[in-house]
Amino acid sequence: xxxxxxxxxFGGIGAPRCAMRNIGIPVKSIDYVEIDxxxxxxxxxxxxxxxxxxxxxxxxxxxxxxxxxxxxPCQDFSIAGKQKGADPNSGTRSSLMWETLRIIRNxxxxxxxxxxxxxxxxxxxxxxxxxxxxxxxxxxxxxxRNACDTLNAMDFGLPQNRRxxxxxxxxxxxxxxxxxxxxxxxRPIGEFLECTDAPQYVVKQPSMLKRIGVQQKHGxxxxxxxxxxxxxxxxxxxxxxPNAGILDTGKGHYRYLTERECWRLQGFTDADYDAALAANxxxxxxxxxxxxxxxxxxxxxxxxxxxxxxxxxx
Numbered sequence: 315x316x317x318x319x320x321x322x323x324f325g326g327i328g329a330p331r332c333a334m335r336n337i338g339i340p341v342k343s344i345d346y347v348e349i350d351x352x353x354x355x356x357x358x359x360x361x362x363x364x365x366x367x368x369x370x371x372x373x374x375x376x377x378x379x380x381x382x383x384x385x386x387p388c389q390d391f392s393i394a395g396k397q398k399g400a401d402p403n404s405g406t407r408s409s410l411m412w413e414t415l416r417i418i419r420n421x422x423x424x425x426x427x428x429x430x431x432x433x434x435x436x437x438x439x440x441x442x443x444x445x446x447x448x449x450x451x452x453x454x455x456x457x458x459r460n461a462c463d464t465l466n467a468m469d470f471g472l473p474q475n476r477r478x479x480x481x482x483x484x485x486x487x488x489x490x491x492x493x494x495x496x497x498x499x500x501r502p503i504g505e506f507l508e509c510t511d512a513p514q515y516v517v518k519q520p521s522m523l524k525r526i527g528v529q530q531k532h533g534x535x536x537x538x539x540x541x542x543x544x545x546x547x548x549x550x551x552x553x554x555x556p557n558a559g560i561l562d563t564g565k566g567h568y569r570y571l572t573e574r575e576c577w578r579l580q581g582f583t584d585a586d587y588d589a590a591l592a593a594n595x596x597x598x599x600x601x602x603x604x605x606x607x608x609x610x611x612x613x614x615x616x617x618x619x620x621x622x623x624x625x626x627x628x
Contacts, residue, residue, distance in 0.1 A: 317342040318626045321379035321426065323414055324348065327356045327590065327608050330383040330430070332582060333618035339626055344379045352604050353611070356590035381626060382426040384414045385433065385613055411445070415452050425456065428625045429483040432613050435464055437479055450481070458483035463492040467581075470616035471498035473506065473544045474558070474579045478613070482621060495620040503543055506578040507561070510569075514601050517560055517568040526560070526568065540568070548576050550610035553603050573605040581615030 317340040322330055325348040334341045348354050411431075418425055437446050450460045460483045467476040482490035517523060525538045539546050539559035548558045552571065558579070560568045571579075577587040587605070596602040 315340060315627075319344050319378065319380045321382045322346045322348075323382065323384040323417070324410070325357065326350075326353050326385065326611050326613075327582075327586075328360060329385075329580070329582075329613040329615050330381075330618050330622065331361060332586060333615050333622050334626070336615065337619050337623050339622065352594050353608055355593040356605075356608055359589035359593035360586050362589070378424040379421075379426040381428045381430070381622070382414070382418065383430045383432075383618075384411075385431070385611075411449060415449070415456075418453075418456060425485060427485045427487075429453070429458065429481075430618075430621060430625075431481040431483075433479050435477050435479055438464075453483045457486050459487060459489040461489040461492060465492075465495075465617050467579075467614040467617060468500050468544060469497045470581075470614065470620065471501050472579055472581055472614055472616060473500050473503040474546075474548060474614070475544050476547045476614060478617075480617065480621065482625065484625070490621075490625065494624050498616065500544070503541065503545070506575055508572055508575060510572060511563075512572075512599075514599055515569040515572060517570060523568070541571075545571065545579055548579060548610050550607045552576060552606045552610055553601050570601070573602050573609070576606060576609035580609050580612045581619075582609075582612070 318334065319342045320330065320334070321344045322328065325346045328346070331341055331343070346354075346357065348357065411433075414429075414431070418429065431449070436442055450462075453460055460481060462479060462481040464477055464479050467474045467478075480492075482492075484490055522538060526540060538556065540562050541559035545558040548571075549555070552558055556570055558571055558576070560570055563569050573591075574584065574587050577590075578584070590605060590608065591602070594602065594604045596604070
C-alpha cells in the first residue's frame, strides 16, 4: 500500500499517527504543527525514525496531503473553561480553528481528500453552534461533504467516559457514514491499571478526601469521583483536579491515576509512554504534570483507528 500522506495541525502527541501505525497503514508526514515544545519532544521520541520537528507555525510544503487531522484547542468551547467561544478574530485559543480553513484554502488544488476535526461536545451547544455551522459551511464551499457524530471512547474499548464530536469531511465524494464504524466491547478497567503504592499518587489533601462521593452542582469543582468500572474524562489538569476520578486502594485510602494509566486510557501503548517519559523526565518521586497534560489533550487512539481505517483504505 502506498503511504498515506498526513498533515497534523495542533498535533499534540500524534494520536492520528499512532492510530495509523496500529492498523498497519504506512504513513508519510507532510508536516506536524504544534506550539507546545514538550509535546513536540514526546512526538519526536515516539516517532524517532522520522524527521524531528521544532515548535513552529505553519511552513511551506511541496507535497499533497491525503489526510488532514486537527484537534483545535477546546478550552474556549469546554464547559470546564470560561466558554469564550471561537468567533473569528476573537483571539481565543479555540478560534484557531479558522486557521485550519485558511490553510486548506491556500492548498488550492492540493487540498486533502479527508479532513478530520475533533472537539468537545459543547461545540454543539446553543451558544457555540453558530461557529460550528460556519465551519461546516466553509468546508462545503471548498467542495467537502461533511458528516459529524458524537463518539464515546467507551464504545471503542476504552473504560473512559470521554465524549467528543468528530467531523469528517470528504472532498468531492459522498459523506462519511459513521454507522460503518465498528464498536468494540469496553475492556475491564483492571487491564489499564498499574500495581503501585508510590507515595506521590496517594490522595492526602483533607479538602480532596472530604469531597469523595459528595454530590455538588459544579461538576469540575464538586465531588471527587471514585473509579469503579470506568474513568471519567481525563483532562489536562488531572494532576491537580482529578476529573477522571481516583482509585480506592482499601481501608479508607485512595490514589490518583498514574501518568501511564492516563496514557493507556487514551489508547496509547506503553512504548509510546516510555518514549515520552524519556523525553520529558521529572524528578524521582514526583508526579509528571507534562505527561498528564499531554494525555488530557490527546484524542482517543481507537476512535481514530476506526475513522482512518474507513477513510484512507478506499
